[in-house]
Amino acid sequence: MTTLTDKVLLITGGASGIGRATVRRCAEKGATVIVADLNLDGAKAVADEVAAAGGTAHAVAVDVSDFAAVERAVQSAVDAFGRLDGIFNNAGIAGGKPLLDHDPERDYHPMIRIDQDGVYYGILAAARQFVKQGGGGVIVNTSSIYGEQAAELSFTYSAAKAAVISFTRSAAYELAEHGTRVLAITPGRANTAIIQQFPQHLRDLFASEQLRNVMTEPEEIANVVAFLFSEESNAMNGTVVNVDDGYSV
Numbered sequence: 001m002t003t004l005t006d007k008v009l010l011i012t013g014g015a016s017g018i019g020r021a022t023v024r025r026c027a028e029k030g031a032t033v034i035v036a037d038l039n040l041d042g043a044k045a046v047a048d049e050v051a052a053a054g055g056t057a058h059a060v061a062v063d064v065s066d067f068a069a070v071e072r073a074v075q076s077a078v079d080a081f082g083r084l085d086g087i088f089n090n091a092g093i094a095g096g097k098p099l100l101d102h103d104p105e106r107d108y109h110p111m112i113r114i115d116q117d118g119v120y121y122g123i124l125a126a127a128r129q130f131v132k133q134g135g136g137g138v139i140v141n142t143s144s145i146y147g148e149q150a151a152e153l154s155f156t157y158s159a160a161k162a163a164v165i166s167f168t169r170s171a172a173y174e175l176a177e178h179g180t181r182v183l184a185i186t187p188g189r190a191n192t193a194i195i196q197q198f199p200q201h202l203r204d205l206f207a208s209e210q211l212r213n214v215m216t217e218p219e220e221i222a223n224v225v226a227f228l229f230s231e232e233s234n235a236m237n238g239t240v241v242n243v244d245d246g247y248s249v
Ligand code: NAI
Pocket: 012, 013, 014, 015, 016, 017, 018, 019, 036, 037, 038, 039, 042, 062, 063, 064, 065, 090, 091, 092, 093, 094, 114, 142, 143, 144, 145, 186, 187, 188, 189, 190, 191, 192, 193, 194, 195
């Protein structure tokens, strides 16, 4: 059985959706989790859920588009628990406009700062901490099937998520000498707030595009991420793991 006993993990976007489910699952498996989110109240509520279930979690406010804030979140894990064993760079936003309607300051740069730069900052801050500790550590990044294919209204989102795949492979290559593994997941349609904002007929369409005819539940993705953080996946490095319910076959 996958165990994360004694691992200290930082999970961005931990207040909601895939992040929240992963916080809960990793804590169930024995990890101490730093729940990092722009929404501090939401992060605190998730940390309280973990504590009520007998686990250990600690909420911190972070804006992943701010490198200094990401460094502070990593440092808060070290201050509270002595070290960091893994980071899940998962916080993100979705949505978009047709390319010809773009205003770069509205439709490109802000999303790139969160979905792309935010993952780069998390990789860099965590990797520096891992090296300080003598190496090791696992980094998991949330990309998307849209990082691998074009889609409607996803020009900027696809660019950012493709960069996340590239970061994952390059960071795995560079950090292997320090014993650090770097992995990515590509969800398809996961049943979270990002999707719940769409009307029911579109949600039905999204579900029908996956082979099980349902949207993936965040807990199902959390199971995979917990496995990636565990030593059971030691043979995997630089790997992009589809958790898309067959959307991309
Ligand atoms: P969600 O909206 O439930 O969770 C996203 C979390 O990120 C929220 O708690 C939000 O407060 C936080 N966040 C947003 N901007 C932030 C920032 N600047 N700094 C720190 N935290 C910030 O959505 P979901 O679905 O759980 O999204 C998680 C990740 O999964 C995202 O990267 C998203 O792009 C990705 N994804 C989701 C899919 C889906 O179908 N739900 C499909 C493919 C990828």
